[in-house]
Amino acid sequence: MSTTTDNKFKIGIFAANASGGIAATTVPERWQPTWENNKKIAQMADAAGLEFMLPLGRWAGYGGTTDHNGTSLETLTWASGVLACTKNIKAFSTLHVALIHPVFAAKQMVTADHIGNGRFGLNIVCGWNADEFGMFGKPIGSHESRYQLGEEWFEVVKRIWTETEPFDHDGDFFQMQNVRAMPKPISKPWPTTMCAGQSGAGLDFAVRHADYLFRGIQVMDTAKDELKKVQQNAADLSRKVGIFTNAYVVCRPTEKEAEDYHRYYAVDHADEGAVDTIFVGRGLRDDPNLSADTKAELRRRIAAGNSAFPIVGTPDQVADKMKQLSDLGFAGIAMGLVNYVEHFPYFRDEVLPRLERLGLRQPAATA
Template identity: 30%
Template sequence: MSQEPIKFAYWVPNVSGGLVVSKIEQRTSWDIDYNRELARIAEKAGFEYALSQIRFTAGYGAEYQHESVAISHALLASTEKLRVIAAILPGPWHPAVLAKQISTISHLTGGRIAVNIVSGWFRSEFTAIGEPWLEHDERYRRSEEFIEVLKGIWTQDDFSYRGDFYRFHNYSLKPKPLQQPRPEIFQGGSSRAARDMASRAADWYFTNGNSVEGIKAQVDDLRAKAAANDHKVKVGVNAFIVARDTEEEARAVLAEILAKADPEAVRAFGHEVRQAGAASPEGEGNWAKSTFEDLVQYNDGFKTNLIGTPQQIAERIVALKAVGVDLILSGFLHFQEEVAYFGEKVLPLVRELEAKRAAEKSAA
């Protein structure tokens, strides 16, 4: 178990429709004023990161979307400590353009910008904007080249690169980002190709929600591969958090979310993402085995089971930390008030449990 305190991030609701495919009331808005205030609340509550979403087309209740890099900059400008991770799709973005965008934002915001390289799951989105849709493992190969290029541009002058997807000839970016050696690079996915790539290239690996046992299997595989590559990578896990004063209240909220799920939208989303998950050669990618109920939350967030009282949730978070999780990527039903509640009621308990475990380990 890491000696570092576990970190917390939240999904930026820069896409309309909230974080569940349900007709339940979600007191969450995609507009900029709501998101600026949410960023300030999260910073005060003790969240270290926010992750902006990237979508190019409407679907599954996500009618409107703010672009990820632009809104990330807006949230950074509204906060003082919070770090914001901008989600990026190789294909629509060229790495030279992104490298320059992020370097500029780094200088404007004291080096608090990071990137999450999303290899792509939404085939219809790519075809709608005229971008080629690559096979599963080819998408990850392109993403790995994208990351190699970003690292090169951000740390070298006269950078040259000759890959299958990107070519550079004596390119120098100035100014380079403030972060040393460069901005953090996050990457998602649950397939073998995703873990293999993270074990070589990423600073952080995001995976969909899962049980403690399921997460442990992924972490063990990832860390063994990373060690063989003389590389270190941290792990973030998606979780939809329902924290209430009693377990009965929390379970009732989950039951209502599922009872009011939009069946047509969930099935359409499920068709799209299962195609992406099953397309991995081993058939184990994101969503490959997700049930209807799992898919009501976009990234299997119910599976992580952070649903209950503050004490129950804190104990489950520390159990995840014990199997190698470094960060909880959080979604909520009503973001502003629930992020504040989490910071007041749950996070202090997590820190108490971490301190207790550390003391027990020292005494052993």
């Protein structure tokens, strides 16, 4: 697997290209995804030795007071910009594979990979949002057919990246003649790929094709067995997959300050309209198996970090929680912060040294 460091526990910045990041909140310091802000956090993360920048592929917002995620920078051009202004960090692009032709995508990704001298990564999204597909005039199709398309799309892209002779392709989703493309990627055999599929089909796709698999954590107790099973499935195919999760971090000098800030942005100032869209869209509101308390907790997790894993506390507590994730078998996290530029320096100065002392990370390379 191609990574930018050998750190045992890798950390990436998640969703800095989209308004609000992963926090559906109305607080005035909520994240504004201007290019200047993105450049700042990318360079800060790079200098601190973080491993990757992972954007959200979004075409429309979730509504509410802020139209959460309604403003977002397109992820291939964003990744190219991030790679041009950084030295070591990897930048992913998040692609809805049904919405971008493989010939065009393959060339754009190679271009980004050259800009970054082999630091480009691809997050494959097979799709779930019918409203966004409608913007492209495309029916979303069945869950199964979306992963079948993803499979064919990625097979074609890999051929474009590796084959030196022109080829034809006559598949279920794509018919192409005399396909050829130069240059080839700098990353060998091709750029790092990730997939965040959660369903059986999504996991199966990730195990067969991805270097990084993103797995949401519902309950920590069952995560270890789940992870082992995924690793075993990958090992059966002679593959190794790094399993990551998405997490939001609130880190303050005292536990009370961290909890107060958590409540302030994710409860007192939750963007309830946007939370509703996500809550209803995922079928949670009408799920008869969920208690009122569970629903309230799920709503808070959506506001706090789009259902990501909560890491809230003092620098010691945050570092300990990351150690627990590492002990469960997670290779790292994609991290959301309410305001990346304002909140990252404290995390960098207080949590990263603790992770080094715990043996999870090395100091950033100075080159």
